Amino acid sequence: xxxxxxxxxxxxxxxxxxxxxxxxxxxxxxxxxxxxxxxxxxxxxxxxxxxxxxxxxxxxxxxxxxxxxxxxxxxxxxxxxxxxxxxxxxxxxxxxxxxxxxxxxxxxxxxxxxxxxxxxxxxxxxxxxxxxxxxxxxxxxxxxxxxxxxxxxxxxxxxxxxxxxxxxxxxxxxxxxxxxxxxxxxxxxxxxxxxxxxxxxxxxxxxxxxxxxxxxxxxxxxxxxxxxxxxxxxxxxxxxxxxxxxxxxxxxxxxx
Numbered sequence: 682x683x684x685x686x687x688x689x690x691x692x693x694x695x696x697x698x699x700x701x702x703x704x705x706x707x708x709x710x711x712x713x714x715x716x717x718x719x720x721x722x723x724x725x726x727x728x729x730x731x732x733x734x735x736x737x738x739x740x741x742x743x744x745x746x747x748x749x750x751x752x753x754x755x756x757x758x759x760x761x762x763x764x765x766x767x768x769x770x771x772x773x774x775x776x777x778x779x780x781x782x783x784x785x786x787x788x789x790x791x792x793x794x795x796x797x798x799x800x801x802x803x804x805x806x807x808x809x810x811x812x813x814x815x816x817x818x819x820x821x822x823x824x825x826x827x828x829x830x831x832x833x834x835x836x837x838x839x840x841x842x843x844x845x846x847x848x849x850x851x852x853x854x855x856x857x858x859x860x861x862x863x864x865x866x867x868x869x870x871x872x873x874x875x876x877x878x879x880x881x882x883x884x885x886x887x888x889x890x891x892x893x894x895x896x897x898x899x900x901x902x903x904x905x906x907x908x909x910x911x912x913x914x915x916x917x918x919x920x921x922x923x924x925x926x927x928x929x930x931x932x933x934x935x936x937x
Contacts, residue, residue, distance in 0.1 A: 689739025693720055696742045712784025714747045752783075761787045761795065773801040774820060795821045830885030836878055838892070842903060844926065846873045846896045853895050853904070859911025866911065867893055873903075880909070894920075 700718040707713040721743035754764045763785035765771070770781035780801055787795045787803055795803040805821040806814050851871040858865050867875075872893040880890045888910050895904040895917070901924070904917040922928045 686737070686739040689723060689741065693718075693740045693742060700745055710784075711786045712782055714749055714752075714783065716745050716747050718745055719743045757786075759786070759788075761789065763787065772804040772818060773797060774804055775801045789823055789825070793823045793825045795823065830881065830883060832883045832885075833880035836880060836890070838876070838878070840874075840876065840894075842874060842894060842920075842922075844901070844922075848896045848898055849873060853893065853906055853917070855906065856913035857908060857911065858913070864911070867906070867908075871895070872906070 697718045697720075700716050704715045719742075720740050723738040723741050749768075751767065754766060763771070765783060765785065770783060771785060773780040773782060782797065782801075784797065787797060790796050790800070797803070802820045804818045807817045807819045808814050849871050851868050853867065853871040855867070856865075857867060872895045874894040875891060877889055877891045880888050882888060891908045891911075893906040893908070895906065896902075897904055897919075901922040903920040903922075905920055906916045907914050907918075920928060
C-alpha cells in the first residue's frame with residue numbers, strides 16, 4: 682500500500698513535469714495557451730464501502746486544462762499577421778469543417794485565400810459591392826490580379842502660415858529644374874515656408890510635390906509655387922486671407 686502510494690506521487694510529479702516541459706517547449710509557438718496539470722485524491726474502497734479508518738491510496742492526474750488568458754501581442758513585418766486583443770478565436774475552415782485558433786500568422790496561397798500554415802482558410806463576414814455586411818461567413822480571398830493605378834486627383838493641405846512673416850529679400854525666381862545641368866533649385870532665402878507630399882501619376886509612379894509659400898508685400902497675401910520632383914509645374918498662385926485668418930479653399934491644378 683505505501684509503495685503504491687509513493688509510486689502514484691512519482692507518476693503525478695512526472696506528469697506535472699511533462700506539462701511544464703510542454704509549456705516551455707511551446708513558449709515561442711504563436712497562439713499557444715499554457716496548460717495546467719490538475720490532480721485528484723485516490724481513496725481505498727471495497728464492496729462494503731470505505732471504512733472509517735481508510736487511508737488514501739495516493740494521487741492521480743485528474744486532467745490537463747488550458748488557461749485562456751491574454752498573451753503578449755508581438756509586432757511582425759508580415760502585413761497578414763493578426764492578433765486578437767481580448768476574448769475570441771479566428772474561425773477557420775478545413776473542407777467545410779469549422780476550426781478555431783488564436784494563432785494569427787496567416788499567408789496567401791496560390792489562389793489568393795488567406796490560410797494558416799496547415800492550409801486552413803480564414804473565415805470572414807461577406808461584404809457585397811456596396812459595402813453591406815450580409816452576416817454570412819466565407820473564405821477570405823484577396824484579389825491578386827493587377828489593379829489599374831489610381832492617380833492622385835485631389836490633395837488637401839492643412840497649414841498655418843505666420844501672419845508676422847515679411848517678404849523675403851531674395852526673389853523666388855524660377856522656373857526650376859533639379860535635373861538640369863547645373864540643377865536649379867529654390868534658394869532657402871527666397872521663401873518663407875515649404876511642405877511636401879507624395880502624389881501618384883496615371884501609371885502608379887510616385888512623385889514628390891513641393892509647395893513653397895512666399896509672403897508678398899500686400900497684407901494677408903501669399904504666393905504659392907508648385908514643384909513636382911524639383912521641376913516647376915505651375916504658379917505662382919495667390920493665397921488671400923481674410924482679417925480673421927480664414928480663406929476659401931484654393932485649388933492648384935498640377936500637371937504630372
